[in-house]
Amino acid sequence: xxxxxxxxxxxxxxxxxxxxxxxxxxxxxxxxxxxxxxxxxxxxxxxxxxxxxxxxxxxxxxxxxxxxxxxxxxxxxxxxxxxxxxxxxxxxxxxxxxxxxxxxxxxxxxxxxxxxxxxxxxxxxxxxxxxxxxxxxxxxxxxxxxxxxxxxxxxxxxxxxxxxxxxxxxxxxxxxxxxxxxxxxxxxxxxxxxxxxxxxxxxxxxxxxxxxxxxxxxxxxxxx
Numbered sequence: 001x002x003x004x005x006x007x008x009x010x011x012x013x014x015x016x017x018x019x020x021x022x023x024x025x026x027x028x029x030x031x032x033x034x035x036x037x038x039x040x041x042x043x044x045x046x047x048x049x050x051x052x053x054x055x056x057x058x059x060x061x062x063x064x065x066x067x068x069x070x071x072x073x074x075x076x077x078x079x080x081x082x083x084x085x086x087x088x089x090x091x092x093x094x095x096x097x098x099x100x101x102x103x104x105x106x107x108x109x110x111x112x113x114x115x116x117x118x119x120x121x122x123x124x125x126x127x128x129x130x131x132x133x134x135x136x137x138x139x140x141x142x143x144x145x146x147x148x149x150x151x152x153x154x155x156x157x158x159x160x161x162x163x164x165x166x167x168x169x170x171x172x173x174x175x176x177x178x179x180x181x182x183x184x185x186x187x188x189x190x191x192x193x194x195x196x197x198x199x200x201x202x203x204x205x206x207x208x209x210x211x212x213x214x215x216x217x218x219x220x221x222x223x224x
Contacts, residue, residue: 005030005124006139007219008132011146012181012192013096014153016203020146020211021128022077028126028219033119034070034077035129035136036099038112040090041068041081043098048081053101056108063111093157093168093176100180103130104187130184133195144215145194148204150178 007024011017018034025032042063043053051058071078079087089095102108116136119125129136133143148156154173161168184192194200199218203211 004120004122005141006120006137007124007126007142007144007215008137008140008195008198009126009128009144009146009215010130010132010134010192010194010198011128012130012148012153012184013100013177014157015146015148016156016208016211017128017144017146019208020144020215021126023208023212024215024219025126027216028124030124030126031119031121032077033116033125033127033129034079035116035127035132037070037077037079037090038066038068038116039099039103039108040095041079041086042066042108042112043095043102044086044090045081046102047098053098056105059102059105060107060111063108066112066115093173097176097180100183104183104189106189109135109189130192131190133198134193135190138195142218143195143198144218145198145200146211147200147202150174150181152204153177 009017009021022032042059045062045066046053046059049062051062053059067082069080071080077087078085079090113136119127120137127137133140133145151174154170154177157173157177158168158170181192201211201214
């Protein structure tokens with residue numbers, strides 16, 4: 001087992017785990033893995049190569065050969081698929097729903113497991129996703145499960161889309177998020193759940209600074 005510290009931040013879509021993980025990675029000077037982006041990129045690659053989400057063998061092969069690169073700078077995470085910047089494209093609701101369906105396929109998860117674990121490099125790794133603390137990095141010492149109500153997460157997403165000039169329906173977002181939650185929590189392989197040793201934070205009534213304070217407290221108490 002590699003003796004390199006890992007901080008995992010798991011949780012459902014819209015809980016704020018990406019923002020928290022990104023910020024902590026910068027503060028600690030550690031590497032960063034957005035595991036959800038891998039599945040979103042795979043879903044986008046499937047669309048690009050006209051592979052149906054029900055074609056398990058083809059999807060698994062695509063996952064093994066996925067030409068993806070993450071360029072992490074001080075401002076944002078740039079995601080490249082086959083040399084093309086897909087950072088914005090993979091953040092759409094359509095891409096998110098497709099990624100959730102792809103992520104429920106055991107063969108696809110197995111194909112991407114080694115690639116995710118390869119991100120564990122010195123001096124440390126901060127990673128966010130849905131099964132980082134339970135499946136990908138079960139031995140990680142520092143684990144957080146960040147949650148929030150579906151309604152609150154829909155409101156946050158609606159605000160983000162509005163700021164980008166994208167029209168959306170709040171009630172539709174609530175329904176989509178609830179559907180994705182159910183699919184992620186009930187899948188047979190690597191379901192969305194908190195690790196037994198994770199610190200659970202409900203961010204429904206908390207702002208980003210409050211959540212960061214709790215995560216920093218965890219890190220400082222463990223003397224990272």
